Amino acid sequence: MAAYILRRVVSTIAVMAVVGIFIFLLLRLAPGDPATIIAGREATAEMIAGIRERLGLNEPLPVQFVHWALGILGGDFGNSIFTGRPVLQLISRRLEPTISLSILTMILSVSVGVSFGILAAWRSGGLVDRFLAAFSALGYSVPVFVIGYFLIYFFAIKMHWLPVQGYVPIDGGLGPWFVHLVLPTVALSLGYIAFIARVTRASMLEVLSEDYMRTAAAKGASSYAMLFHHALKNAGVPILTVIGISFAYLIGGVVLTETVFNIPGIGRLVVDAINNRDYPIIQSVLILTSGLYVLINLTVDLAYTLINPRIRY
Amino acid sequence: MTITRRDLIKAGVAAGTALSMPSVLRAQPSPDDARTVRMVMSDLTVFDPIRSTADITRMHGFAIYDTLFALDSKLAPQPQMVENWDVSEDRKSYTFELRDGLNYHDGSPVTAADCVASIRRWAQVDAGGKLIMARARDISKKDEKTFTIALKEPLGILVDALVEGLYLPIMRQKDADRPATEPVTSNIGSGPFIFNEALAKPGASFTYDCNEKYVPRQERPDGFAGAKVVKVDSVIWQNIADQQTALAALQAGETDFVLEPPADLYPVIESDPDLELQVLSKGGSTLYVRMNFLQPPFHNVKARQAMLHLIDQEAFLGVMHPDPRYTQTVTSIFANSPLYSNDENTEWFKKGGDPEKARQLFQEAGYAGEKIIILQPTDWAAGSNASQLLAASLRKIGVSAELAPMSWSELAARRANKGSIEDGGWNIFIADYSIANPISAAFLRANGNEAWFGWPKNDDYEALRAKWADVDTLAERQALARKMQGIWWDFVGGVFLGHAVQPTAHRKALTGLLEVPGAYGFPMWNMQKTS
DSSP states (O other), X not given: OHHHHHHHHHHHHHHHHHHHHHHHHHXXXXXXXXXXXXXXXXXXXXXXXXXXXXXTTTSOHHHHHHHHHHHHHTTOOOBOTTTOOBHHHHHHHHHHHHHHHHHHHHHXXXXXXXXXXXXXXXXXXXXXXXXXXXXXXXXXXXXXHHHHHHHIIIIIIISOOSOSSOOOOGGGOHHHHHHHHHHHHHHHHHHHHHHHHHHHHHHHHHXXXXXXXXXXXXXXXXXXXXXXXIIHHHHHHHHHHXXXXXXXXXXXXXXXXXXXXXXXXHHXXXXXHHHHTXXXXXXXXXXXXXXXXXXXXXXXXXXXXXXOTTOOO | OOOOHHHHHHHHHHXXXXXXXXXXXXXXXXXXXXXXXXXXXXXXXXXXTTTOOOHHHHHHHHHHOOOSEEEOTTSOEEESSEEEEEEOTTSOEXXXXXXXXXXXXXSOBOOHHHHHHHHHHHHTTOHHHHHHHHHEEEEEEEETTEEEEEESSOOTTHHHHHHSSSOOOOOOHHHHTSOTTSOOSOOOOSSSEEEOGGGOBTTTEEEEEEOTTOOOOSSOOBTTBSOOOOOSSEEEEEOOOOHHHHHHHHHTTSOSEESOOOGGGHHHHHHOTTEEEEOOBTTOEEEEEEEOTTSSSTTSHHHHHHHHHHOOHHHHHHHHOOOGGGEEOOOSTTTTOTTTOOOTTOTTTTTOOOHHHHHHHHHHTTOOSOOEEEXXXXXXXXXXHHHHHHHHHHHXXXXXXXXXXXXXXXXXXXXXXXXXXXXXXXXXXXXXEOXXXXXXXXXXXXXXXXXXXXXXXXXXXXXXXXXXXXXXXXHHHHHHHHHHHHHHHHHTOOEEEEEEOOOEEEETTEEOOXXXXXXXXXXXXXXXXXX
C-alpha cells in the first residue's frame, strides 16, 4: 500500500511538471500579451513596449521558463502581473469560496442523489423511478446559468428570501456564509444529483438482481438491511468513483456558477487571469489544480479498499 | 411505520422554520448602509494611472489622488491643488503655488517637490507632457509650496496639457521618482478618498473610505473642478462579471450603481420605479476605422476616400449601440467636442452610405481584388459587430474583405506589425477615441512612422498640429481645428462609424452624481444615499 501511494505521489509530480511546461508554452506562444492589456486600448506602441520590457516579456522563452521553474521549485509561484500581489496569496483567498461551494454541493448532491438512486432502484418502474428519470433529464439538459437566473429571480428578487449574489467568508458568521451559498449550491447540485442518482440506480439494480440478494430476502432480511447492508456496500465502488470524479470536476468547473452568483472563487480567478493574460496566476492555478485532481483520484482509489476488502494494492 | 397527523404538523413547522431562516439570517440593513455606496464597476487590475489609459484606472486615480488643475463642465482647466498661478510676460516662465491644507493619506504634507517629481514621471508617457519636457529649461521647486516651469520657448498649451490627456496624479516624491514603466506599489495620494488596503479583494471588491482630513475647495462642484466633498463613509467597488446578476443585485438593493448596463437591459431598468439610467460621462466615445497607410490599397488616398463614402454611420450605430437615444452620427474629427467640433470639409462625403461611389473610388485607386484583412476584436462587442458589418459592406462592392477574429490583446499585438499581409500585417482595425486635443489624442497624429498604428502621414496637417501647442487663446485653437479638419478629410486619416455615450444605471436613492464633459469616467465625490 505504501509503495503504491508513493508511486502515485511521484506520478502526480510528473503530471504537474508536464502540465506546467504545456501551459507555459501555450500561453507564451498564443498571440497577445499582458502589456497590451495593462496599457489600455488607446495606448501608444511606445507605452506598450515600455511595459513589456519591464515585465521581462522580451526575454527569450527558455530564460523566462527557467526563471519561473526555479521559482516554483523554491516555493515561489511569483506575483500577479497586474496587482503585483503574490500568486499564492491570491489563490489562497479564492480557495475558501470555491471549497465551500464544492463541499456544500457534494453534501447535497451525494445525500439527495444516492437516496434518489436507491429509492428508484428499490421501486424500479414505479413513481419514484419515473420521477427520477424526468428529474435526470431536467438536471442534465438545463444549463446551470438558467437554473441560477431562475432561482435568483424567484427567491431573491420576488420573495426576498435570499441574497442575489456575493460571498461572506465563514469567519463573517456561519449564517451569512450559508445563506449566500444556498442558491449557488442548489443551482450547481441539480446536475450532479441527476448524475449520481442515475449511477446509483443502475449500480443498485445490478446488485439487487444478484443471487445473494435473493438469498437474503429468502432468509427474511428486512428491506433496510437488504438495501443498506448488502446492496449499497456492493454497489458502492462505481458510486464512489462517480462521486470522486464529480468532486474533482467541481473544483475546476464551478466557474459558471461563480460568475452567475458573483462568488470570488478559483474559477473566476482563472477566467479573469486568462482574459488579462496574467501568466503567473494561470500557470500556478492549473498546476495546483492538476495536482489536486490526481490526489482526489488517489483518495478515491484508496477508499475502494474500505468499501470492498477484496481490493488490494 | 405510520405517519400521524401530529408528525405532519411537526414536519410543517420544521419546514416553515427552515424556509424563514434565510430571511432571518440575511443581514438586515444597518445605519451604516445609508453611508456606504456599492458600485458595480469593471475589474480594477492596474492601480497606477500613469501605466494605463483604462477608464477604471483613471477613476481609481480620481478617487485617491488630487490634481493640480481639473476640467470644469465646459472643459476649461480650473485650479484644484493650485491656489495661484502666474505666467511671465515673455510666457516662458510659469509659477504655481499650492493651496493650504493639502496632505497625503499617511499624514505627510504635499510639497512642491512632489509636484515636480509627479510631472516628470507623467511626462515620460503623456504626449502633452513630453512636449513640456521638450520645451522646458527647468522644472523645479521654489519653496515648499511653490514650483516653476521655465521654458526655452513659450508653450500656449501648457496648463491645458497638465489636465488633458493621460491623468496626472500628484504622488509622494518617493513614489513619483519611480520610472513610469514601474508601477507605484502604494495607493497613497492626497485625494478625497483613501484606498482601504485591508479590505482590498482583487477581482472581487475594493473599498474607498472618505478622507475626513481632505480640505475641499470653496467653489461649488463643476465637472471635475470645484469642491470635492465626500458625503458617504465608504464606496465599495464590486466586480460582478455577469451583467444580468449585476442588474438583479441593483433591483434587490444589494448594489446602488452599475457602471455599464448592456443596452438590452435598458427596458428592464426603465420599467423599475426604483432605478434610473443616467449619462455621467457626457463626452462618450467615437468609433472609427483605422486603415493601414503603409500597405495597399489604403496607401492610396482614393481607397481611403472610398471608405468615407461607403460607411453609413446610422447602419453601423445600429449594430454597435442599439439604443438611438445614446448615439449620434459625427463628421468632425473633434467628434462632439463643445469647443472644437466643426463642419469644415465635410460636405463632399456627408455621412457616407454611397456604395457605388465607393466602388468607383476603389477602382480609381487601382484595387485589383487583393485580400483586405480586418482585425476583429471578438471580446469587444461594438468593435466586433462593426467589423462584421464593414466586411459585409466591402464585399458588396466587390472588395475581398476577410475578417481575422482575435481577442483585443492579440489585436493590439498584431496592429503593431507594419509589414504586408503575407508577413502578418493588416489593413483595417476598428477602435474608439474620446474627445481631447490633437496633442494628446494619439489617433489625431499624422507624423508617419511616429504616428499611432496605421501610421498616417501628412506634413501640412502636422505643421498645424504643432501650432496647436503654441497658440494661447481658444479662438485661435478653434481656427486651427477647422484648418486641421479640412486637411484631415482630404487625406482621410481615419473614417468615423458614429458616436455613443454610455448610460450608467443606479438606484434613485443615490443622488448627487456629477455629470462631467469628458469621457474617462466620473468623480465619486458629492454623491449620497437618500432614504
